[in-house]
Amino acid sequence: MQVSFASTGVMLSDGATNIMPVPVHRGEALNLIQQQENLAAVHAAWRLHADHVRHSLRHAYYQGWDLHPAQLVTRYATLFDFFLKEFEGATLRLKNFMAKAAQATLSGDVFDDAATGRGLLNYFRLAYNCSAITEAEVEAAGLKLSDLKGGSSSDASPWLQLIQG
Incomplete structure (x- = not known):
């Protein structure tokens, strides 16, 4: 697709990472294990998003979709x-x-x-x-x-x- 659109001025965009960097447990009274699971879930989603962005950049896709404000950090x-x-x-x-x-x-x-x-x-x-x-x-x-x-x-x-x- 990149070759087809080269020199046309059309900018291509890579897809989105659909795993959101959000806690898996909600509420104010979380135990230590739930807090650690939340932290691990957010970090794993950030790592995945960063890997996707890096892959896109290496393949000359300089635009992508971020579905959640917390993905801007890794972008x-x-x-x-x-x-x-x-x-x-x-x-x-x-x-x-x-x-x-x-x-x-x-x-x-x-x-x-x-x-x-x-x-x-x-x-x-x-x-x-x-x-x-x-x-x-x-x-x-x-x-x-x-x-x-x-x-x-x-x-x-x-x-x-x-x-x-």
């Missing part, structure tokens, strides 16, 4: 973890790519070409849009905010103009 934690774990490597690859004026490059065993440059740009756009990285971190990577926002080609960095054709 944001997993988004930040996903983007921040790769931030230094992506920054290094982007800077190397820009230094070569958007030519295909081989850094170690990683090959980067114009399509990869667009993918790296998308990585930074998504990381910035979900607040996992700041404007200062975008600029430290060698980008302008206008590069991420798809500004006019006159505002774009020279290397960005090259990869956009």
Whole structure:
């Protein structure tokens, strides 16, 4: 489905986790075992939701459905973890790519070409849009905010103009 909708502007969304991070026991006078079971149930649901979000992100589904407000905790934690774990490597690859004026490059065993440059740009756009990285971190990577926002080609960095054709 992703291939079919590529370049159409249609954003695909992954499905929801239907196990809610809520206590299994209700009431004010819970015994210790019930409290522990509640804690275990919430943590298990959070772990499952985080696994689902991480799986979606790895497969380039950057939108998903959260059915309960308590799922936002794991959504944001997993988004930040996903983007921040790769931030230094992506920054290094982007800077190397820009230094070569958007030519295909081989850094170690990683090959980067114009399509990869667009993918790296998308990585930074998504990381910035979900607040996992700041404007200062975008600029430290060698980008302008206008590069991420798809500004006019006159505002774009020279290397960005090259990869956009």
